[in-house]
Amino acid sequence: MNNSDKYLNDERFKGIEPFQNKVWLSSPTMHGDEQDWVVDSIRTNWVSTVGMNINEVERICAEKIGRKYSVALSSGTSALHLAMRLCAEKVYGSPATGHGALEGHKVFASDMTFDATVNPIAYEGGDAVYIDTEYDTWNMDPIALEKAFELFPDVKLVVIVHLYGTPAKMDEIRNICDRHNALIVEDAAESFGATYKGIQTGMFGTESVISFNGNKIITGSSGGMLLTDSKDDADKIRKWSTQSRENAPWYQHKELGYNYRMSNIVAGVVRGQLPYLEEHIAQKRAIYYRYKEGLSDLPVQMNPFDEENSVPNFWLSCLIIDKEAMCKQVRHEKDCSYVSEPGKSCPTEILEAIAAFNAEGRPIWKPMHMQPIYINNQFVTVDGIYSEGTGFFDIGADIFERGLCLPSDNKMTKDQQDRIIKIIHRCFV
Numbered sequence: 001m002n003n004s005d006k007y008l009n010d011e012r013f014k015g016i017e018p019f020q021n022k023v024w025l026s027s028p029t030m031h032g033d034e035q036d037w038v039v040d041s042i043r044t045n046w047v048s049t050v051g052m053n054i055n056e057v058e059r060i061c062a063e064k065i066g067r068k069y070s071v072a073l074s075s076g077t078s079a080l081h082l083a084m085r086l087c088a089e090k091v092y093g094s095p096a097t098g099h100g101a102l103e104g105h106k107v108f109a110s111d112m113t114f115d116a117t118v119n120p121i122a123y124e125g126g127d128a129v130y131i132d133t134e135y136d137t138w139n140m141d142p143i144a145l146e147k148a149f150e151l152f153p154d155v156k157l158v159v160i161v162h163l164y165g166t167p168a169k170m171d172e173i174r175n176i177c178d179r180h181n182a183l184i185v186e187d188a189a190e191s192f193g194a195t196y197k198g199i200q201t202g203m204f205g206t207e208s209v210i211s212f213n214g215n216k217i218i219t220g221s222s223g224g225m226l227l228t229d230s231k232d233d234a235d236k237i238r239k240w241s242t243q244s245r246e247n248a249p250w251y252q253h254k255e256l257g258y259n260y261r262m263s264n265i266v267a268g269v270v271r272g273q274l275p276y277l278e279e280h281i282a283q284k285r286a287i288y289y290r291y292k293e294g295l296s297d298l299p300v301q302m303n304p305f306d307e308e309n310s311v312p313n314f315w316l317s318c319l320i321i322d323k324e325a326m327c328k329q330v331r332h333e334k335d336c337s338y339v340s341e342p343g344k345s346c347p348t349e350i351l352e353a354i355a356a357f358n359a360e361g362r363p364i365w366k367p368m369h370m371q372p373i374y375i376n377n378q379f380v381t382v383d384g385i386y387s388e389g390t391g392f393f394d395i396g397a398d399i400f401e402r403g404l405c406l407p408s409d410n411k412m413t414k415d416q417q418d419r420i421i422k423i424i425h426r427c428f429v
């Protein structure tokens with residue numbers, strides 16, 4: 001019996017039909033305008049890394065977020081890399097070799113995130129110190145950040161993420177960073193359109209980044225954007241992203257460069273998507289509140305946000321199971337199992353059950369300090385530097401253990417979502 005049959009034949013799930021068409025976690029939603037701008041770029045022969053689509057996408061994003069400048073790049077990851085290098089050079093100077101701008105330096109980083117947030121620290125030879133997560137927004141805990149500055153007062157750079165489209169506690173984080181003269185690289189890859197105290201995410205870093213990856217709230221099929229208020233910074237990023245050519249009649253290079261610029265074809269897709277950002281956010285918001293209501297009688301909570309001060313873009317709806325309602329779940333390096341118990345469940349059971357019915361969920365991002373690649377990096381909780389035996393509580397590990405991302409595709413129908421809600425209920429029977 002394969003894993004799907006195990007659930008489809010389980011008495012608890014009797015009467016629920018599998019989905020004919022897969023319900024996705026978060027898939028691209030094309031509207032037609034994208035095709036027009038892509039065709040336009042091909043028809044006019046502007047298919048490379050210059051053209052009107054790029055210019056327009058940069059203008060619209062800067063305007064929407066409220067930044068002075070924006071540079072369209074090939075991905076959120078490349079934007080984060082250049083943001084990290086630029087900020088590293090601002091605080092530590094330019095390395096003679098042009099690379100390794102963080103060699104010998106630590107950077108404080110969000111711990112519960114996708115590894116693209118933090119890998120640029122390693123690209124530049126730096127050492128990430130992971131900062132634990134708080135329960136209110138599932139983002140970097142300002143109290144743990146303050147603790148980290150007590151322990152490592154020389155650190156001058158912090159990278160923060162707004163997870164799943166929920167703004168972090170930016171006032172507190174900003175305040176702490178300002179007191180320690182540290183710059184912020186803001187990873188708003190998942191939170192385009194979300195606001196904190198009325199201000200768009202993408203406004204909070206010295207350099208900020210959004211992503212147009214295929215699963216994001218709007219997509220270019222791929223692509224990213226760096227946002228800044230400094231013309232010098234924007235010019236530098238444009239130069240670095242196009243192989244750092246000097247202004248000379250031949251290919252002249254003084255600085256290390258990259259091929260990181262967005263193509264005008266990809267920009268055509270983004271340009272076609274931009275008018276639909278608010279529509280996608282409204283659809284995702286409706287999905288979040290339908291889950292919240294539909295699951296309100298279960299021992300679970302939705303991913304939280306600061307209702308007074310922030311408006312998420314609701315990119316992914318997630319839930320966390322109450323501690324007392326968790327059945328035993330064991331996760332190894334690459335596989336996991338659980339022991340079913342009446343009245344209880346766990347992320348593994350729910351994810352397997354919805355997958356059996358042809359819907360896609362996902363575990364919470366596994367915290368960086370738990371990843372084999374970063375296992376030797378330091379991890380700071382509100383109590384201090386964590387290691388086994390300290391007895392310090394690890395909030396990121398707890399959310400990873402009890403939380404999961406629900407199918408959040410904006411094309412999911414109400415009927416499909418009702419069926420997913422029903423499957424989750426049956427997991428607790």
Ligand SMILES: Cc1ncc(COP(=O)(O)O)c(C=O)c1O
Binds near residue numbers: 076113
């Ligand atoms: C939090 C976060 N940061 C960075 C990235 C990287 O963006 P990209 O895939 O465009 O490189 C992603 C998504 O892919 C992300 O979710």
